[in-house]
Amino acid sequence: MSATSASDTSGAHRARRFKTDRDVVEWQGDYRRYDIAKEVLISFLVVLVLVVACAIVFSSPDDPPVTVKSWSNAAPVDFAQTAMAELNGTSGVATYGPPYTNTAGASQKLGPISLEHAVGVRIPINTAQDFVLKPLATLPNRPALDAALAEYQGASATQRTKWDAAYKRVVANATFSSGQLVVKGGPYGPVGVLIGNLESMARTGALDGALLATPQLYATNYTNPLLFIADGMYLADQASLRHLQGSQWGMMNETGNFPGQAWLWLYTMWYQVPPMNSSSNGDIEVWAIMMALTLLLALVPFIPGLRSIPRRIGIYRLIWRHHYRSLGPDVLSQMPPGRTPSRR
Amino acid sequence: MSARPEPPSWTGRVRHAVFSAYPPEQLLPERQPAYVSSWIYVFGVLTLASLIAVVSSGIVLVIFGPAWWHVSSVGHFVNSLHLWSAEMFFFFMAVHLWGKFFMAAWRGGRALTWMAGSICFLASIATAFTGYLSQQNFDSEWISTQAKDGINATGAGAFWNVLNFGQMLMWHIVLLPLIVAILIGLHVLLVRRHGVVPPFAPTEAQLAKAGLSLTTTVTAATSLLVPQELTEPSPQEQPLLQEPLAQEPTSEEPPAQEPLAQEPTSEEPTSEEPLWTLPEDQS
Numbered sequence: 340m341s342a343t344s345a346s347d348t349s350g351a352h353r354a355r356r357f358k359t360d361r362d363v364v365e366w367q368g369d370y371r372r373y374d375i376a377k378e379v380l381i382s383f384l385v386v387l388v389l390v391v392a393c394a395i396v397f398s399s400p401d402d403p404p405v406t407v408k409s410w411s412n413a414a415p416v417d418f419a420q421t422a423m424a425e426l427n428g429t430s431g432v433a434t435y436g437p438p439y440t441n442t443a444g445a446s447q448k449l450g451p452i453s454l455e456h457a458v459g460v461r462i463p464i465n466t467a468q469d470f471v472l473k474p475l476a477t478l479p480n481r482p483a484l485d486a487a488l489a490e491y492q493g494a495s496a497t498q499r500t501k502w503d504a505a506y507k508r509v510v511a512n513a514t515f516s517s518g519q520l521v522v523k524g525g526p527y528g529p530v531g532v533l534i535g536n537l538e539s540m541a542r543t544g545a546l547d548g549a550l551l552a553t554p555q556l557y558a559t560n561y562t563n564p565l566l567f568i569a570d571g572m573y574l575a576d577q578a579s580l581r582h583l584q585g586s587q588w589g590m591m592n593e594t595g596n597f598p599g600q601a602w603l604w605l606y607t608m609w610y611q612v613p614p615m616n617s618s619s620n621g622d623i624e625v626w627a628i629m630m631a632l633t634l635l636l637a638l639v640p641f642i643p644g645l646r647s648i649p650r651r652i653g654i655y656r657l658i659w660r661h662h663y664r665s666l667g668p669d670v671l672s673q674m675p676p677g678r679t680p681s682r683r
Numbered sequence: 684m685s686a687r688p689e690p691p692s693w694t695g696r697v698r699h700a701v702f703s704a705y706p707p708e709q710l711l712p713e714r715q716p717a718y719v720s721s722w723i724y725v726f727g728v729l730t731l732a733s734l735i736a737v738v739s740s741g742i743v744l745v746i747f748g749p750a751w752w753h754v755s756s757v758g759h760f761v762n763s764l765h766l767w768s769a770e771m772f773f774f775f776m777a778v779h780l781w782g783k784f785f786m787a788a789w790r791g792g793r794a795l796t797w798m799a800g801s802i803c804f805l806a807s808i809a810t811a812f813t814g815y816l817s818q819q820n821f822d823s824e825w826i827s828t829q830a831k832d833g834i835n836a837t838g839a840g841a842f843w844n845v846l847n848f849g850q851m852l853m854w855h856i857v858l859l860p861l862i863v864a865i866l867i868g869l870h871v872l873l874v875r876r877h878g879v880v881p882p883f884a885p886t887e888a889q890l891a892k893a894g895l896s897l898t899t900t901v902t903a904a905t906s907l908l909v910p911q912e913l914t915e916p917s918p919q920e921q922p923l924l925q926e927p928l929a930q931e932p933t934s935e936e937p938p939a940q941e942p943l944a945q946e947p948t949s950e951e952p953t954s955e956e957p958l959w960t961l962p963e964d965q966s
């Protein structure tokens with residue numbers, strides 16, 4: 340039986356010192372019978388019984404999603420205000436930065452490094468065109484809308500900005516009555532017609548389909564409608580009612596009284612503590628922490644001090660108590676780090 | 684003149700390598716070291732059993748398509764099986780991971796086993812996450828719109844778009860399960876190759892305090908990535924701790940002036956003499 344050795348750079352072998360937290364004393368003791376096939380089968384049956392019982396008793400959550408249609412019917416003013424922000428380029432998505440827009444200074448940074456800026460705009464989104472003007476252009480047989488679209492798109496940028504600003508002021512105090520958005524008059528040109536038609540389009544469900552428009556028949560990419568919906572207040576309000584906001588540890592929660600993604604507790608926890616909970620770079624800071632912790636977890640075997648924790652806290656004495664007692668009546672009480680009562 | 688022996692084929696070399704590394708009795712053992720005697724050891728198998736339940740229920744969902752469980756009571760029940768088996772998979776895996784941490788299960792050339800297991804844990808989290816994104820309900824909608832900020836901040840969101848249902852579904856049912864399966868396969872094979880980590884050995888002083896004065900031979904891991912062969916089971920009548928075996932004189936032996944001794948570091952116990960003895964002291 341040989342002692343530990345390792346090759347050095349010259350190819351010769353040198354002795355490697357025994358380290359308690361890295362090396363083992365090879366087992367020379369007894370073996371006992373073990374039936375792995377039986378253990379796997381019994382374990383599977385136990386799991387199956389537990390899973391079926393939980394599925395019958397607790398079922399699984401399936402709250403319907405918020406669609407543009409359900410949002411605009413439930414909160415039509417919020418929808419109109421969000422649509423206006425998409426049109427004048429002040430919404431969350433319009434000012435997001437990479438990978439959606441080129442907004443200056445919007446990228447999160449870790450020190451001097453901005454990974455999302457380095458990657459750039461890979462999913463370009465022009466909220467005015469993609470969320471408002473292009474969907475409106477798909478509506479057939481609406482001469483007034485066609486004229487408003489032509490007027491808006493043919494105007495100068497300065498003129499459009501004036502119209503947008505004027506409408507933004509009145510829509511802030513809008514109401515909804517008899518199926519119509521009610522706003523005060525003002526110098527907002529064709530914008531009132533555009534937003535009013537978009538509201539009607541949304542309430543019928545036509546905007547949901549228009550936002551998904553692709554050259555293919557089958558659409559599977561929901562980036563545009565999801566970003567549009569998430570820009571409004573309605574989705575966040577619904578999430579708050581279900582205790583799903585980020586400040587409510589929402590990433591690991593799930594609708595209803597279900598366990599959710601409990602395994603994300605550590606990731607979610609970092610969002611609750613300063614400085615990440617108020618930092619404009621909070622996301623990249625949390626990810627940097629989690630990546631570092633992930634590396635530590637995977638590399639525990641090589642990190643002095645960290646790999647000593649199991650021996651120091653001594654829970655192994657509980658796990659292997661039968662083994663230590665089999666060595667002698669008082670061996671367990673002598674094992675590091677402290678002393679535990681022997682069976683005597 | 685005799686014909687030159689035919690060189691082994693690539694197939695023959697692969698077969699030899701596989702069966703040398705994993706003889707059937709090592710791959711499916713019928714005996715375990717006596718110290719493998721705790722409920723904590725069950726959680727590894729329970730994790731595997733839960734994975735079988737996860738995959739089985741997932742296959743049924745795949746057969747009928749992603750929208751089926753929203754419109755069918757049977758489908759909803761299968762989705763519930765999928766959810767709860769995933770919850771149990773994570774619960775058992777977490778207990779298994781903590782148990783292995785408390786045992787310092789990376790000792791004795793088992794670092795790669797630990798790393799494969801911990802990376803598998805992360806891959807499983809990604810798999811479950813994409814599952815939540817593929818539900819087509821409020822949960823998937825809210826989680827995707829919230830998670831995009833973190834993913835985008837790393838730059839990965841430009842390529843891995845959590846708002847793209849089709850992309851996330853494909854990752855959930857094809858790529859990530861494949862990665863998890865490969866990692867778990869590697870993890871299990873490494874466990875079979877290296878065996879279950881032995882307990883921390885008591886030092887001589889500790890045994891002396893317990894009224895014992897045994898010595899034994901130490902074999903430390905030769906490398907973190909070059910595994911030790913599983914020790915052949917000793918006969919039942921063999922004493923628990925053997926007397927030291929004579930060490931064969933080889934050129935690879937440590938020189939006398941560089942004795943194999945416990946390195947005095949802050950992380951190692953230094954106040955008591957270790958149980959193991961030097962080869963030259965064993966006479």
